[in-house]
Amino acid sequence: MMTDSIGGRQAQVILVTGPSGAGRSTAINVLEDLQFETIDNLPLNLLPRLLDGPAPNRPLALGIDTRNRDFSTAGLLDMIDRLSRRPGTELTVLYIDCREDVLLRRFSETRRRHPMAPAESPGIGIARELSLLSDIRGRADILVDTSDLNVHQLRAEIERWLAPASGPALAVTVQSFSYKRGLPRGIDMVFDCRFLANPYWQPDLRDLDGRDAAVAAHVRADARFAPFFERVLDLTQLLLPAYREEGKAHLSIGFGCTGGQHRSVALAEALAMALAEQGQQVSIRHRELEERLQGGRVADKRPD
Structure with missing residues (x-):
C-alpha cells in the first residue's frame, strides 16, 4: 500500500x-x-x-x-x-x-x-x-x-x-585540460591558451596552479590575455541563447594548455566567474588537477 x-x-x-x-x-x-x-x-x-x-x-x-x-x-x-x-x-x-x-x-x-x-x-x-x-x-x-x-x-x-515557469536551464561546464593527454570527451568548444605567458617558468609560481591569485595575475598580465578573454566571453554570450533556443541542455567549454595546471585553469576560472555573475548555471572542472588530487597519476614536471 x-x-x-x-x-x-x-x-x-x-x-x-x-x-x-x-x-x-x-x-x-x-x-x-x-x-x-x-x-x-x-x-x-x-x-x-x-x-x-x-x-x-x-x-x-x-x-x-x-x-x-x-x-x-x-x-x-x-x-x-x-x-x-x-x-x-x-x-x-x-x-x-x-x-x-x-x-x-x-x-x-x-x-x-x-x-x-x-x-x-x-x-x-x-x-x-x-x-x-x-x-x-x-x-x-x-x-x-x-x-x-x-x-x-x-x-x-x-x-x-x-518546463518550469522560468524556462529550461542551460547548464554550462567550463573545464581545463592538458593537450598532452588529449581533448576531454564531450567537449563542445575548445580554446588553446598556450600562447599566453607561462607561469611555469617563474620558480615561485611553478608548484601553484591557476586558482592561485598570483598565478592568475601572472596570466592576466600578458597583454594578449584581455583581448583574447573578451572575445571568448563575447562569443559565449552570443552562442548561449542560440543553444538554448535549439533545445540544448548542456554546453561544455574547454581551455587547454601544455600541462593543464596554470594557464588553462586560470582561463577556466575567469570565464566561469564571469558567466556566473551574469546568472548562468556554471560548473567548473579541472581534469588534471582532479587526477593529481586523487592520486591517479604522478604529476608531470614538464612545463605547463
Missing part, C-alpha cells in the same frame, strides 16, 4: 506513454534535460515502492510502454487511478501519439522490427499496440501528436507544457 508523502511537499509524477515509434524516448530525454528524474520501462509492480516515503526532491518522469515486463492495459489504468487518488501526488499522463500511417513509414525507413510483432510486418504490430493503448490514450492529461513534428518541435511542445 502506498504511503502519503512526508513533509507536505507534492510529488510531481509524469507518466509518459504512447505507441512505439511516436517519440516517447525522445520525450523522456527532454524531461531529463528539464531536471526531471527519469526512469524508463519501470515494471508497474515496482512503482508503488518507488513512490513510498518522502516526496522526491525533483519531479519524476516514468516511461511506460507495452514492452514493460508486466504491462497490461487494465494494470496501467488501475495504476493511473491509484496515483490520481494518492494524497501528496500530482499525476500527469503524457501520451505521445502519432498517426498509424506515419508510424508505419518510420518503421519502414528504419527497418526496425515492431516489438508487438517481431516476426510479422510492422503494420500488424502497430495495429495491435494502438488497440492496447486506446483506452490509455483517452486518459491522457497531455496529448502530443508527433505525426508532423521533428525532434526540435517535439522538444518545444513538451517544454511548453512541462
Whole structure:
C-alpha cells in the first residue's frame, strides 16, 4: 500500500506513454534535460515502492510502454487511478501519439522490427499496440501528436507544457585540460591558451596552479590575455541563447594548455566567474588537477 508523502511537499509524477515509434524516448530525454528524474520501462509492480516515503526532491518522469515486463492495459489504468487518488501526488499522463500511417513509414525507413510483432510486418504490430493503448490514450492529461513534428518541435511542445515557469536551464561546464593527454570527451568548444605567458617558468609560481591569485595575475598580465578573454566571453554570450533556443541542455567549454595546471585553469576560472555573475548555471572542472588530487597519476614536471 502506498504511503502519503512526508513533509507536505507534492510529488510531481509524469507518466509518459504512447505507441512505439511516436517519440516517447525522445520525450523522456527532454524531461531529463528539464531536471526531471527519469526512469524508463519501470515494471508497474515496482512503482508503488518507488513512490513510498518522502516526496522526491525533483519531479519524476516514468516511461511506460507495452514492452514493460508486466504491462497490461487494465494494470496501467488501475495504476493511473491509484496515483490520481494518492494524497501528496500530482499525476500527469503524457501520451505521445502519432498517426498509424506515419508510424508505419518510420518503421519502414528504419527497418526496425515492431516489438508487438517481431516476426510479422510492422503494420500488424502497430495495429495491435494502438488497440492496447486506446483506452490509455483517452486518459491522457497531455496529448502530443508527433505525426508532423521533428525532434526540435517535439522538444518545444513538451517544454511548453512541462518546463518550469522560468524556462529550461542551460547548464554550462567550463573545464581545463592538458593537450598532452588529449581533448576531454564531450567537449563542445575548445580554446588553446598556450600562447599566453607561462607561469611555469617563474620558480615561485611553478608548484601553484591557476586558482592561485598570483598565478592568475601572472596570466592576466600578458597583454594578449584581455583581448583574447573578451572575445571568448563575447562569443559565449552570443552562442548561449542560440543553444538554448535549439533545445540544448548542456554546453561544455574547454581551455587547454601544455600541462593543464596554470594557464588553462586560470582561463577556466575567469570565464566561469564571469558567466556566473551574469546568472548562468556554471560548473567548473579541472581534469588534471582532479587526477593529481586523487592520486591517479604522478604529476608531470614538464612545463605547463
